[in-house]
Amino acid sequence: METQSYTPVPPGVGMEENFLSLDDILLxxxxxxxxxxxxxxxxxxxxxxxxxxxIPEGTxxxxxxxxxxxxxxxxxxxxxxDPPKTYRQGWRTVLxxxxxxxxxxxxxxxxxxxxxxxLHFDSPENAxxxxxxxxxxxxxxxxxxxxxxxxxxxxxxxxxxxLDALERALFRAGQAGLAAYQRWEGxxxxxxxxxGLVVNYRKRKLGELQA
Amino acid sequence: xxxxxxxxxVRELHRMGDGQLxxxxxxxxxxxxxxxxxxxxxxxxxxxxxxSEGRSELIPTIKFxxxxxxxxxxxxxxxxxxxxxxxRALRWEYGSVLPTAIRFxxxxxxxxxxxxxxxxLATYMRSLGGEEGLDITQDVKPPKSLxxxxxxxxxxxxxxxxxxxxxxxxKNSQHFLPRWKCEQLIRQGVLEHVIS
Numbered sequence: 001m002e003t004q005s006y007t008p009v010p011p012g013v014g015m016e017e018n019f020l021s022l023d024d025i026l027l028x029x030x031x032x033x034x035x036x037x038x039x040x041x042x043x044x045x046x047x048x049x050x051x052x053x054x055i056p057e058g059t060x061x062x063x064x065x066x067x068x069x070x071x072x073x074x075x076x077x078x079x080x081x082d083p084p085k086t087y088r089q090g091w092r093t094v095l096x097x098x099x100x101x102x103x104x105x106x107x108x109x110x111x112x113x114x115x116x117x118x119l120h121f122d123s124p125e126n127a128x129x130x131x132x133x134x135x136x137x138x139x140x141x142x143x144x145x146x147x148x149x150x151x152x153x154x155x156x157x158x159x160x161x162x163l164d165a166l167e168r169a170l171f172r173a174g175q176a177g178l179a180a181y182q183r184w185e186g187x188x189x190x191x192x193x194x195x196g197l198v199v200n201y202r203k204r205k206l207g208e209l210q211a
Numbered sequence: 212x213x214x215x216x217x218x219x220x221v222r223e224l225h226r227m228g229d230g231q232l233x234x235x236x237x238x239x240x241x242x243x244x245x246x247x248x249x250x251x252x253x254x255x256x257x258x259x260x261x262x263s264e265g266r267s268e269l270i271p272t273i274k275f276x277x278x279x280x281x282x283x284x285x286x287x288x289x290x291x292x293x294x295x296x297x298x299r300a301l302r303w304e305y306g307s308v309l310p311t312a313i314r315f316x317x318x319x320x321x322x323x324x325x326x327x328x329x330x331x332l333a334t335y336m337r338s339l340g341g342e343e344g345l346d347i348t349q350d351v352k353p354p355k356s357l358x359x360x361x362x363x364x365x366x367x368x369x370x371x372x373x374x375x376x377x378x379x380x381x382k383n384s385q386h387f388l389p390r391w392k393c394e395q396l397i398r399q400g401v402l403e404h405v406i407s
Binding site (some may be wrong): 009064 | 212213214218221222224225228229230231245253257268269271272274275277278279281282284285289292293296297299300301303304305313351352354355359377394397398399403404406
């Protein structure tokens with residue numbers, strides 16, 4: 001396998017978020033439909049539809065996940081969070097019927113991550129959401145693995161397009177493994193190679209010169 | 212909405228997933244810090260008001276701003292930390308001297324950190340393997356022979372090997388050289404390892 005000295009901070013597993021992971025920061029930037037259950041004085045300028053000084057109680061607005069998580073409390077209700085459309089009954093039925101036909105990248109792109117994060121908020125649908133997320137992953141995993149292990153030197157963009165961020169990472173890992181195996185079989189694994197970082201850097205510089 | 216600038220910083224790094232080091236976004240960092248300062252001051256005055264006049268309805272707003280502060284802090288910490296990971300990788304990929312173009316992408320503190328890292332690594336490598344020390348950036352892959360066949364990919368000038376012979380590394384010329392001498396040049400893309 002290509003020795004890569006840079007490995008980014010991995011995203012958290014399950015309901016946990018990794019504080020320094022770039023992926024988790026982008027995941028927690030996804031927006032959720034929320035309803036305020038108490039007024040937020042002096043923050044009216046954040047809500048563009050109304051021209052008031054305060055955000056009144058009962059306003060429906062979209063908030064990023066990190067803010068919803070920060071403001072949400074079980075005891076003192078300041079906020080209630082609805083699951084986004086893609087986790088509600090309608091889509092759950094679709095995913096239950098055949099998870100393979102759905103484009104999770106369009107729905108997500110952090111479908112699994114978001115699904116797990118939703119469990120932080122009390123909702124009667126939580127159990128079903130968790131079940132759906134898990135079953136969707138199981139249903140799609142076989143296909144993802146099969147594709148990543150067998151597409152050698154082929155254009156994979158069509159295969160990758162409908163995959164969620166987590167599945168993409170798995171797909172890449174599978175491809176790297178496949179490539180490393182092929183190199184070993186061809187007896188080229190002992191060959192010293194130019195660092196990927198250096199090669200990519202030079203390519204970019206060349207592009208800038210031509211532009 | 213708050214924290215939009217901070218997420219931009221994170222996106223910028225995320226887009227370059229292969230470990231390239233983009234230019235240090237000093238302007239972005241400054242804007243985030245200014246936003247944090249403003250948030251902090253607003254919160255401070257609201258906290259005082261809530262305390263002195265007993266206006267507890269301000270508490271949700273204070274909490275809201277506090278979340279934004281924490282979020283900005285997290286984004287900046289992640290931005291700086293991920294850059295350090297990338298800079299550390301540069302030491303292993305390029306060797307101890309970086310191309311100027313890359314050095315321009317680092318801020319003064321990052322250059323300082325890189326130099327400290329270089330020093331620590333060198334001290335550690337000297338402490339290994341007895342008198343001579345051991346270069347642990349060499350032989351990343353287990354060597355199979357002492358000498359290898361290499362081909363020059365660009366003009367690199369003169370190059371001296373162990374026995375004192377000087378050879379001219381000219382583009383497209385092919386040489387049979389000691390492996391440990393040229394491993395770094397291969398990683399830097401000056402030479403190419405030829406396997407017949």
